Structures are given as structure tokens and as C-alpha cells.
Amino acid sequence: MMEQSTAGRSRATGAGRRSPRGKTRLFVAMLGLALLCWGGSAIAADPSKGRQIYMKHCQNCHGINGAGQMPGVPDFSRGEALFKPDIELVRRIRSGQGMMPAYEGMFTEEDLLDVVAFLRTLR
Numbered sequence: 111m112m113e114q115s116t117a118g119r120s121r122a123t124g125a126g127r128r129s130p131r132g133k134t135r136l137f138v139a140m141l142g143l144a145l146l147c148w149g150g151s152a153i154a155a156d157p158s159k160g161r162q163i164y165m166k167h168c169q170n171c172h173g174i175n176g177a178g179q180m181p182g183v184p185d186f187s188r189g190e191a192l193f194k195p196d197i198e199l200v201r202r203i204r205s206g207q208g209m210m211p212a213y214e215g216m217f218t219e220e221d222l223l224d225v226v227a228f229l230r231t232l233r
């Protein structure tokens with residue numbers, strides 16, 4: 111009688127402890143996996159890195175806030191030219207357009223995706 115109730119209590123306590131800890135561990139594992147996927151993804155462009163490149167190489171023509179500094183420059187603050195997909199903009203920055211010099215070889219694809227991500231914040 112005595113033995114039985116002790117066994118029942120300890121089993122109940124054990125189960126009560128094990129269950130939430132198992133859930134927490136699963137949650138942490140899933141969070142870690144999610145962060146790993148997100149951090150390792152090539153499409154996780156960094157607009158703050160892009161901003162540094164833009165301020166050094168692009169703002170003298172395109173303007174600090176993206177409004178062009180001379181005729182014929184698209185106004186990024188109004189979303190001009192930004193309806194194209196990222197990869198298409200990267201290609202155009204690489205090859206140059208009209209008055210804009212070609213940046214082929216100067217930046218990595220990742221750099222340019224960062225810049226494009228920054229351009230999209232100007233709107």
C-alpha cells in the first residue's frame with residue numbers, strides 16, 4: 111500500500127518534469143535550425159552593408175536619399191527602376207547603363223545584392 115503510492119507519486123513527478131523539458135529542447139533545436147537556414151541563405155542580403163557601398167560609390171550620381179543628382183538618373187526614392195527583380199538590377203549595375211559606369215569585377219554578387227537591398231529601403 112505504502113510502496114504503491116510512493117511509486118505512483120514518483121512516476122507522476124517524473125513525467126511532469128520530463129515533458130516540458132523535452133518540449134523546450136525541441137523548440138531550441140528547431141530555433142537553431144531555423145537560424146542556421148536563415149543565416150546560411152544566399153538571399154539574406156544586408157542593406158546596412160549595401161548602404162556603405164552606396165554612399166561611397168553611388169550617391170554622387172544617385173543622391174543620398176536616392177533622388178537622382180542629374181537628369182536621366184532614376185529616382186529610387188520614388189521607386190523608379192526598382193520594380194525589376196534583384197538579380198536583374200545586379201546584372202545592370204555590373205554591365206553599366208548609359209552614363210553609369212560598369213561595376214563588373216569591382217563588387218561580388220553578394221555586395222551588389224546588399225546594395226540592391228539598400229536601394230529598396232530608399233522608397
Ligand code: HEC
Pocket residue numbers: 163164167168169170171172182183184191199202203207208209210211213225
Ligand atoms: C556616374 C554616375 C553614376 C554612378 C556613379 C552610378 N550610377 Fe547608377 N545610374 C546612373 C544613370 C545615369 C542611370 C540611368 C541609366 C539609363 O537608364 O540609361 C543609372 C541607373 C541605375 C540603375 C537602374 C538600372 C536600370 O536599368 O533600371 C540602378 C539599379 C543603378 N543605377 C544603381 C547604381 C549603383 C548601385 C551604383 C553604385 C555601385 C551606381 N548606380 C552608380 C548613373 C550613375
